[in-house]
Amino acid sequence: MxxxxxxxxxxxxxxxxxxxxxxxxxxxxxxxxxxxxxxxxxxxxxxxxxxxxxxxxxxxxxxxxxxxxxxxxxxxxxxxxxxxxxxxxxxxxxxxxxxxxxxxxxxxxxxxxxxxxxYPYATPCYRRYLEEAGLPSPVAEIEMSGESGLAVGTRIALADADDWFDYESGVARLDAPAETHExxxxxxxxxxxxxxxxxxxxxxxxxxxxxxPPYVVAAPWRDMLDPNAVGLSPNFRFxxxxxxxxxxxxxxxxxxxxxxxxxxxxxxxxxxxxxxxxxxxxxxxxxxxxxxxxxxxxxxxxxxxxxxxxxxxxxxxxxxxxxxxxxxxxxxxxxxxxxxxxxxxxxxxxxxxxxxxxxxxxxxxxxxxxxxxxSLMELMGEPGAAWRSGFMAQHYGLHEPVPQRAWYAGDWKLVVQEGGFVELYDLDDDPHEMRNLASDEEHRNSLEGLWAGLRDAMTETGDLDRRLAAVLSGPPSR
CATH class of the missing domain: 3.40.720.10 (Alkaline Phosphatase, subunit A)
Incomplete structure (x- = not known):
């Protein structure tokens, strides 16, 4: 799932x-x-x-x-x-x-x-499901407008819409039983x-x-949380x-x-x-x-x-x-x-x-x-079993091309992007990533060790993207 x-x-x-x-x-x-x-x-x-x-x-x-x-x-x-x-x-x-x-x-x-x-709501299979279950056709009512600029209170018949999920950043109330939710x-x-x-x-x-998003929520989950009791992230105002x-x-x-x-x-x-x-x-x-x-x-x-x-x-x-x-x-x-x-x-x-x-x-x-x-099989049998020393993650960008690689080892995280920008975080001390330590001489040894781990992972997996060639040549000089 x-x-x-x-x-x-x-x-x-x-x-x-x-x-x-x-x-x-x-x-x-x-x-x-x-x-x-x-x-x-x-x-x-x-x-x-x-x-x-x-x-x-x-x-x-x-x-x-x-x-x-x-x-x-x-x-x-x-x-x-x-x-x-x-x-x-x-x-x-x-x-x-x-x-x-x-x-x-x-x-x-x-x-x-x-x-x-x-988009499931406009499919014959979904309409058949509603008919067999005796459910009404759902309507979403805009609670918070997003990129589309639809007015608050606008009602959208989901089964008649073409592709409402393109409306990406808003919030809507599902005015129908929860079982009508996709x-x-x-x-x-x-x-x-x-x-x-x-x-x-x-x-x-x-x-x-x-x-x-759009976050479409039906009762009884809708209004389950008091927004005033929901704490925003510590880095919200960062x-x-x-x-x-x-x-x-x-x-x-x-x-x-x-x-x-x-x-x-x-x-x-x-x-x-x-x-x-x-x-x-x-x-x-x-x-x-x-x-x-x-x-x-x-x-x-x-x-x-x-x-x-x-x-x-x-x-x-x-x-x-x-x-x-x-x-x-x-x-x-x-x-x-x-x-x-x-x-x-x-x-x-x-x-x-x-x-x-x-x-x-x-x-x-x-x-x-x-x-x-x-395979995670050994870890499920014995969480202390021998395992990889770190983990590499990748990114190529979403709205603009930004090739990046991240390396996790222990509580440390390194992110390197095309052009050479480097981020280094101690996630135990700074879980919200508000202090980039990459230029701190005090943490140079950590930076070099993480860099070596990332370089090895890229080499071993054949991840030789020329836009990130700087990773393979080593961290920036002191």
Missing amino acids: VADHQAHAHHWPIAWNTPLKRRLAREGCNFASARTVLPICSPARASMLTGLYPHAHGITENDGRFGGRAGLDPGDRLVHQPFREAGYRCGWFGKWHVDNHRSAADYGFEGFSLPGYG AFFLSRLAENWLESLGTDPFFVRIDPWGPH ELEGRPSHHRRYRDFWRRTLDLDTEGWRRMVARALEHVALVEAALLRVVETIDRIGRSDSTLVVFTADHGDAVGSNGGVCNKGGLMVEETMRIPLLMRGPGVRPGTTCNRPVSNLDIPPTILRMCGIDEQPPMHGR
Whole structure:
């Protein structure tokens, strides 16, 4: 189960107080230091399908806008194919978003998916779902306007809209029962499919379109949180000293677009967290169905996200942009099933890149295609097992091309971007990344050690992007 954005960073404890994460943490393993391989959707999703870094599978942006591949190809070897060859039924329900012209069905999946990003509310399958369940056609009422400039109070009949998700940064109330929300629609489709399988082995992905702006929330989650009780990030008013210039450009874009006061930002953060809770409640129904049909003892359940969500942080931004900040990098990653010790927490450097080799190995699938990810099986059996010394993450930019690489080791984080701008943070002392230590002589040894780790990771994985050649030549001289 893969969410989209996930407001998961440490300054919002309520982001953890959600039903699916609570359940899986109690019954399985919580990888509390998990981070995304690249904090935008398509590259991260392609990595979860291939086990490869974006530079290797080629999807480095959402639509190939800066020279990367625009999508996967049916000839690519994806993680579900060894399962299908071993006799598993393979299902996909929800957002595909790794190919602008094909859906998951073109890659051999059963279920429900759409080409490109997709818009579920206008599909015949969704209308059929409403009819069979006796549900009304949903209407979204704009609570906070975003990039589209739609007036507050504007009502949108979702089933009649063409692609309302292009309206990216606002908040809306779903004026209909919660079961009309796309997340509950997908969970019902997945539940029906699971119930139809009998004893057939299965591989299934459920990928809701949320949480993601526009934050569309239905009762009883709507107004679950008092915006005045929602604390904004400590770096909300940070003027981004010591940050690269593209961070300030991104912040300035949102200041011009939203023009929110503090109360408005609190309300947006509250709706983002309510959206998280709604989506998790829908996905929890799938877990409960697995238990009810008697398959829990033989099923590995995984919950994660494409990436995080920077809403209400880093000087006042939404979404993710080209930022490799902890708000966009941190993700949930929890697993439950055979071979997973209940109630365990692992704080080692892991990623959604590690999911493909993990599920292949834990399910006893012999074929292990070449992958950059590493199986988490040992860590679930013994959290103190030997593991990688650090983890590399990538970025190529979203609204503008900004090639970057990050290296995590212990409590330290290094980010290097094209042009040579360097960020160095001690996340234990500075979890909100407000003191860039890259130029501090006191931390030169840490910088050099992290740089060597990043250089080695790039070399070992064949990540030789000429725009980041400076990384391979070593840190700036003293």
